Amino acid sequence: MQRLARYAAVGVLATAAHYLVLVIAVELAHWPAWIGSGVGALVGAQVAYAGNRWYTFAHRGPLLASWLRFHGTALLGAALGMAIVALGVRLGAHYLLAQVVATLAAMLLTYAVNRAWSFR
Numbered sequence: 001m002q003r004l005a006r007y008a009a010v011g012v013l014a015t016a017a018h019y020l021v022l023v024i025a026v027e028l029a030h031w032p033a034w035i036g037s038g039v040g041a042l043v044g045a046q047v048a049y050a051g052n053r054w055y056t057f058a059h060r061g062p063l064l065a066s067w068l069r070f071h072g073t074a075l076l077g078a079a080l081g082m083a084i085v086a087l088g089v090r091l092g093a094h095y096l097l098a099q100v101v102a103t104l105a106a107m108l109l110t111y112a113v114n115r116a117w118s119f120r
Helices: 002-028 033-056 063-090 095-118
Strands: none
Touching: 002 033, 002 095, 033 063, 033 095, 063 095
């Protein structure tokens, strides 16, 4: 449970970066919300990798191998998030509400994969 709490704490920082990019992309650049979600996820993934490597999992293995595994997992989470945001917006939900649902779903999925594979 302590690792999950650390994962969530790192996730708060990464999510803040993700949402900041999303809001700028949608409100200022007028991009579709699902694209802003994907770009935001990419930015948030960089924050999350660093925090999870050193704080959550205290991983000391090869940097490149864990970076590649983590980002493969992040792509999976981003794809899930983009799909949820696209569906939510299509169903009439505000893009930020859809993103909250997407964030929770992606967090649970990526925690399980990162714990078992990326930082094992």
